Amino acid sequence: MRNRLFLWVPLALFAFFAGLAGYMLTQEKSQFVESTMIGEPLPDFALKPAFEGLPGAAKADFVGTKPRLLNIWASWCLPCIAEAPQLEALQAQGVEIIGIAIRDRPADVANFLTRYGNPYSRVGADDISEVQLAIGSSGVPETFVIDAAGVIRYQHIGDIREDDVALLLAELEKAR
Amino acid sequence: MIAEIGLAALWLAAALAVLQMVSGAFALKAAEGEVNPLAIYARPAAVVQAFLAVLAFALLLWAFAITDLSIKLVASNSHSMKPLVYKLTGTWGNHEGSMLLWVGVLAASGGLLAAFERRLPERTMGATLAVQGFVALGFYAFLLLSSNPFERLPVPAMEGTGLNPLLQDIGLAIHPPTLYAGYVGLSVAFSLAMGALLTNQVNPAFARVLRPWVLGAWVLLTFGIAAGSYWAYYELGWGGWWFWDPVENASLMPWLAATALMHSVSVLAARDALRTWTIMLGVLAFSMSMLGTFLVRSGVLTSVHAFAVDPERGAFILVLLLLYIGGAFTIFALRAGAVAEGKRFSFSSREGALVFNNVMLSAILAIVLLGTLYPLVTEAFDVRVSVGPPYFNPASAIFAVPMFLVMAVGPLLRWKEDKPARIQFEMLMLAAVLIAVIAVTAMVGDYPFLPLLGLGLAAALALASFLPLRGRKLARVPLATWGMVLAHFGVAVSLFGMACEGAFSQERLAAVAPGGTEQVGDFSFTLQSVTPVAGPNWTALEARIAVSRDGGEPVILVPQARNFWSPQQSTSESALLTRWDGQLYAVLGNQAADGRWQIRMWWKPFVTFIWYGALLISLGGILAIVGRVRVDVKRRHASEVGEERRADLAALGAAAPVPAE
Numbered sequence: 001m002r003n004r005l006f007l008w009v010p011l012a013l014f015a016f017f018a019g020l021a022g023y024m025l026t027q028e029k030s031q032f033v034e035s036t037m038i039g040e041p042l043p044d045f046a047l048k049p050a051f052e053g054l055p056g057a058a059k060a061d062f063v064g065t066k067p068r069l070l071n072i073w074a075s076w077c078l079p080c081i082a083e084a085p086q087l088e089a090l091q092a093q094g095v096e097i098i099g100i101a102i103r104d105r106p107a108d109v110a111n112f113l114t115r116y117g118n119p120y121s122r123v124g125a126d127d128i129s130e131v132q133l134a135i136g137s138s139g140v141p142e143t144f145v146i147d148a149a150g151v152i153r154y155q156h157i158g159d160i161r162e163d164d165v166a167l168l169l170a171e172l173e174k175a176r
Numbered sequence: 177m178i179a180e181i182g183l184a185a186l187w188l189a190a191a192l193a194v195l196q197m198v199s200g201a202f203a204l205k206a207a208e209g210e211v212n213p214l215a216i217y218a219r220p221a222a223v224v225q226a227f228l229a230v231l232a233f234a235l236l237l238w239a240f241a242i243t244d245l246s247i248k249l250v251a252s253n254s255h256s257m258k259p260l261v262y263k264l265t266g267t268w269g270n271h272e273g274s275m276l277l278w279v280g281v282l283a284a285s286g287g288l289l290a291a292f293e294r295r296l297p298e299r300t301m302g303a304t305l306a307v308q309g310f311v312a313l314g315f316y317a318f319l320l321l322s323s324n325p326f327e328r329l330p331v332p333a334m335e336g337t338g339l340n341p342l343l344q345d346i347g348l349a350i351h352p353p354t355l356y357a358g359y360v361g362l363s364v365a366f367s368l369a370m371g372a373l374l375t376n377q378v379n380p381a382f383a384r385v386l387r388p389w390v391l392g393a394w395v396l397l398t399f400g401i402a403a404g405s406y407w408a409y410y411e412l413g414w415g416g417w418w419f420w421d422p423v424e425n426a427s428l429m430p431w432l433a434a435t436a437l438m439h440s441v442s443v444l445a446a447r448d449a450l451r452t453w454t455i456m457l458g459v460l461a462f463s464m465s466m467l468g469t470f471l472v473r474s475g476v477l478t479s480v481h482a483f484a485v486d487p488e489r490g491a492f493i494l495v496l497l498l499l500y501i502g503g504a505f506t507i508f509a510l511r512a513g514a515v516a517e518g519k520r521f522s523f524s525s526r527e528g529a530l531v532f533n534n535v536m537l538s539a540i541l542a543i544v545l546l547g548t549l550y551p552l553v554t555e556a557f558d559v560r561v562s563v564g565p566p567y568f569n570p571a572s573a574i575f576a577v578p579m580f581l582v583m584a585v586g587p588l589l590r591w592k593e594d595k596p597a598r599i600q601f602e603m604l605m606l607a608a609v610l611i612a613v614i615a616v617t618a619m620v621g622d623y624p625f626l627p628l629l630g631l632g633l634a635a636a637l638a639l640a641s642f643l644p645l646r647g648r649k650l651a652r653v654p655l656a657t658w659g660m661v662l663a664h665f666g667v668a669v670s671l672f673g674m675a676c677e678g679a680f681s682q683e684r685l686a687a688v689a690p691g692g693t694e695q696v697g698d699f700s701f702t703l704q705s706v707t708p709v710a711g712p713n714w715t716a717l718e719a720r721i722a723v724s725r726d727g728g729e730p731v732i733l734v735p736q737a738r739n740f741w742s743p744q745q746s747t748s749e750s751a752l753l754t755r756w757d758g759q760l761y762a763v764l765g766n767q768a769a770d771g772r773w774q775i776r777m778w779w780k781p782f783v784t785f786i787w788y789g790a791l792l793i794s795l796g797g798i799l800a801i802v803g804r805v806r807v808d809v810k811r812r813h814a815s816e817v818g819e820e821r822r823a824d825l826a827a828l829g830a831a832a833p834v835p836a837e
Contacts (some may be wrong), residue, residue: 004513010456011505014463017549018498024476024552025490103766127768 037136042070042150045131047124050101051109057098057124063150067175069097069168070144071120072132074104075112077140083159087119090165095172099123102132102140143168147175179247179326182235186276186326189228189283190316196221196286196309203302204374211298218305219290225312226287233267233280236325240267243336249273249325251333257713258344265348271473271489272325274352278469279315281360285389286312289364295385297377304371311363314496322492344713344740347407355400355427359465361393362434369458370504378455378515383445384808386458388801390441393461394434395797401427402790410750415761415778417677417786420568425548426468429541433461436537439530447591449518449527453534459508463501464541470497476552522593529586536579543571573626580633580671583664584640602643610636623679630675638668655803663796670789676758676782687772697779698726699760701733706764706773714740716749719764719773723753735764735775759783 203215474490641664765774
């Protein structure tokens with residue numbers, strides 16, 4: 001006689017899967033990949049200016065006396081248009097924002113900033129996503145809070161909505 | 177009216193599924209050899225239901241063809257300016273439409289089974305149709321209650337939002353329908369397995385009924401997966417042909433189960449062994465299809481195949497899974513013990529080899545399943561991981577390598593019992609080929625181990641696949657055996673392509689100014705120009721790249737970076753130069769600030785053999801189906817002639833001699 005218990009194995013495996021899947025379905029799903037660089041210092045980099053109007057960006061620009069925002073964006077990115085007013089609002093509150101333009105062209109960058117406003121103190125050109133990947137950003141736009149010592153403290157994935165402004169201000173305060 | 181008729185057809189089909197289920201169940205109440213009067217409705221219900229479901233799909237197709245923008249699905253997935261062929265293929269390029277296609281194929285296969293299959297006892301057939309109706313009912317409910325493809329907009333849209341540009345490709349016309357037909361063809365195997373289990377009819381006659389369905393579904397799956405792989409290869413522009421993405425795995429798992437099932441069905445048909453195992457695989461194969469549907473549609477896993485993800489739909493499908501898979505495995509656990517043990521065989525026999533490879537296939541299936549679900553498990557503990565080739569390749573190779581070895585010698589063994597010493601010469605010859613190929617390649621260059629092993633195995637397997645023909649009159653070899661030879665040879669060809677791609681591919685990423693020349697492999701390529709071009713619903717930058725091999729006559733390649741304007745999205749259209757010994761693969765990237773263009777070139781030796789092999793495998797499957805069905809028809813004809821003769825003799829009176837059987 002064969003071992004009958006063996007016949008229950010497929011059902012048991014399936015029950016395990018169903019329980020797991022059922023549990024996961026009830027969980028809030030975040031589609032974002034968080035950077036593992038949070039709490040780490042910025043990697044060394046020095047990017048050339050993304051257009052003629054402003055200087056480029058380097059790691060040294062983040063080291064000083066106050067926390068700053070590092071904004072990953074591009075002129076070809078539609079959500080970046082949506083977040084432009086919020087960046088201006090942050091700038092109006094006295095926040096220094098350093099931009100990194102991903103795979104962009106000087107003319108397009110200049111165009112974008114004339115049309116949608118320029119909240120940046122500097123914009124570096126990252127033509128091959130080198131800095132973007134090094135700081136653990138997987139998409140455009142993303143915004144990082146960098147403290148005065150140049151350490152990455154907070155990551156905001158996606159465009160900055162109106163209610164995110166206060167959140168980012170609070171994170172900047174925390175990083176002080 | 178189109179939408180309303182389509183919706184009505186679906187509701188009617190659902191009602192008929194209930195009838196089919198109930199009537200089929202009544203067949204179980206009849207005594208052996210008798211027919212319950214209430215059981216006669218199951219077959220016609222299945223046939224009419226098939227007609228209605230196919231009609232519903234045809235109507236949706238029509239709505240897409242004329243771009244009926246009052247239907248929500250059309251408005252959100254089509255566009256009046258799209259070429260007609262992509263309007264049509266757009267019907268199944270979305271969640272609702274593809275589920276309707278799924279249900280249409282499900283009903284059509286149930287209808288075919290009900291209309292033409294007369295060999296099984298009516299009780300078994302009734303139980304089978306009841307299960308098929310039950311499965312169909314769940315998917316009708318899913319469509320009608322949570323994914324109605326015929327939903328109207330309160331106000332017709334002015335213009336549609338268009339189809340994802342990646343899907344505006346002829347690949348979409350081929351890949352999903354064949355894959356779905358394959359997935360769903362396995363539903364018949366599932367229903368037959370349940371029917372046979374419920375009525376205790378797991379025997380060779382049942383296996384012969386099951387076999388063409390499994391073979392057919394398996395051929396379609398093989399072809400569908402290969403088409404999808406080639407589509408991803410040239411459309412995504414990443415240069416790879418398999419990414420171990422959850423959705424790819426979702427199609428691979430039913431294929432692995434179906435491959436195992438196909439072989440075990442053959443053993444059951446020929447030798448009356450492996451009864452319980454065949455039933456288990458029959459349940460498993462369709463379970464894997466449904467599991468794949470769940471993983472893809474519920475959004476519990478992140479994948480490049482982003483269907484409209486909706487947790488509520490996910491919950492609905494999970495309930496269906498609980499009903500069908502849970503129910504089937506419960507019945508299996510309760511009843512399989514009652515299935516009498518089949519014929520015994522020794523380990524060194526053809527059955528033994530088939531069982532071994534069945535276990536290997538199941539192990540690979542478990543590896544793939546584990547890798548696919550692992551992120552789900554860790555995510556439950558808030559750890560995000562992504563499982564990729566570094567896990568899948570070596571882990572599946574652990575079981576694939578012994579499988580290929582046994583696959584080479586298995587067909588040479590005799591049924592029931594054989595001495596390995598009898599095929600000593602063949603085994604030594606294959607081992608010699610294997611070792612020689614690996615040794616020679618390893619001496620030529622420094623290649624990774626797995627592709628090297630793959631090359632050796634491919635060579636040995638290619639030779640081994642023809643050995644079963646040795647010493648036989650080729651004209652008298654049954655068609656099904658030719659099918660096996662061809663399919664096994666196809667596996668060798670595919671494996672050769674994969675190993676070559678893995679070992680010998682060369683890649684070059686260069687920033688090239690117009691007029692500049694670069695080198696990859698034997699090819700030198702010159703960027704002549706980059707110019708804007710326009711298509712029906714896109715604009716693009718098109719590079720003209722002159723490619724010349726070893727200084728020979730140049731050929732022009734034109735990769736594009738396309739921008740679609742409805743919806744807005746950019747895609748990269750790779751350009752391929754196919755030679756008998758491989759493909760040159762060109763992708764146009766962005767322009768750098770200094771005016772140079774990023775160009776990515778691959779030379780992939782023999783990469784096309786991956787898909788040629790898959791075609792051979794499918795063709796082998798088709799030969800096997802034709803061969804089997806022809807034998808069945810002949811046999812049926814012969815038995816009819818015999819019966820007529822007996823009837824004639826009986827009519828001549830009792831004086832006539834009783835014909836010998």
